[in-house]
Amino acid sequence: MVNIKICGLMKEEDVNLCVNSGVNIVGFVVEYPVPVPWNLDVLEARELISTTPAQVKTCVVTGGTIDKVLQIAKETSPDIIQLHYKENLEETVQIAKELKQLGIETIKALRINDRGFCDFEISDPAMAARELSKTGITAILVDTYTNAMPGGTGMNVNFHTFHKVKDNSTLPVILAGGLNPVNIIDILSKTNPDAVDVLTGVEQSPGYKEKEKIEQFVNKIRLGR
Numbered sequence: 001m002v003n004i005k006i007c008g009l010m011k012e013e014d015v016n017l018c019v020n021s022g023v024n025i026v027g028f029v030v031e032y033p034v035p036v037p038w039n040l041d042v043l044e045a046r047e048l049i050s051t052t053p054a055q056v057k058t059c060v061v062t063g064g065t066i067d068k069v070l071q072i073a074k075e076t077s078p079d080i081i082q083l084h085y086k087e088n089l090e091e092t093v094q095i096a097k098e099l100k101q102l103g104i105e106t107i108k109a110l111r112i113n114d115r116g117f118c119d120f121e122i123s124d125p126a127m128a129a130r131e132l133s134k135t136g137i138t139a140i141l142v143d144t145y146t147n148a149m150p151g152g153t154g155m156n157v158n159f160h161t162f163h164k165v166k167d168n169s170t171l172p173v174i175l176a177g178g179l180n181p182v183n184i185i186d187i188l189s190k191t192n193p194d195a196v197d198v199l200t201g202v203e204q205s206p207g208y209k210e211k212e213k214i215e216q217f218v219n220k221i222r223l224g225r
């Protein structure tokens with residue numbers, strides 16, 4: 001089964017909407033190092049995380065120094081931390097180790113530019129996937145990025161690049177970037193990811209989720225058409 005993560009949640013009613021639609025993971029962007037429209041502070045995130053029922057996993061999307069990430073993890077207590085900034089291999093190893101002791105999983109985002117290179121110390125996607133597989137994280141997330149948008153770009157990852165990551169990873173690989181109810185079935189057939197992550201594709205405007213889009217997105221994946 002393909003797990004479904006919906007990210008950039010900012011309101012309790014949207015969390016409930018995701019939960020009732022059968023989403024597996026709800027994502028909250030917390031104290032991200034550069035300004036993004038979906039940013040929450042730790043208090044806001046903690047409140048939303050505490051009201052999420054246990055059958056749905058909670059994920060905090062953040063980034064920055066080891067100390068800052070660990071502090072956010074301790075203050076929000078999610079099931080998962082998604083490192084989505086410039087954390088290098090060594091920092092990823094250290095953060096994953098410390099989070100494991102807190103009972104928190106780690107996802108590391110490999111952000112791919114329009115030339116197929118990662119914004120990571122290892123720019124080759126295949127090599128980056130092989131090295132990240134040894135870091136103690138739970139999964140690799142493949143997403144697009146631009147100079148203007150560090151995530152939530154609404155742009156698709158090149159499928160060939162996604163396969164390079166998948167073929168070289170021993171971990172589950174999550175597909176993000178520009179997914180929506182219209183393109184999801186076609187993209188699933190071309191990529192076969194372990195999980196998908198969507199943000200802008202189920203919104204009406206930044207921070208405002210659209211019930212019909214979330215339900216369509218989930219139903220299409222579950223029905224396979």
Ligand SMILES: O=C(O)c1ccccc1N[C@@H]1O[C@H](COP(=O)(O)O)[C@@H](O)[C@H]1O
Nearest residue numbers: 007038151152153154176177178199200
């Ligand atoms: O959601 C954000 O604000 C965000 C900020 C910084 C890094 C990542 C962020 N979210 C991630 O964006 C992708 C999905 O984006 P989209 O569907 O293309 O709009 C996903 O990985 C989110 O976790």
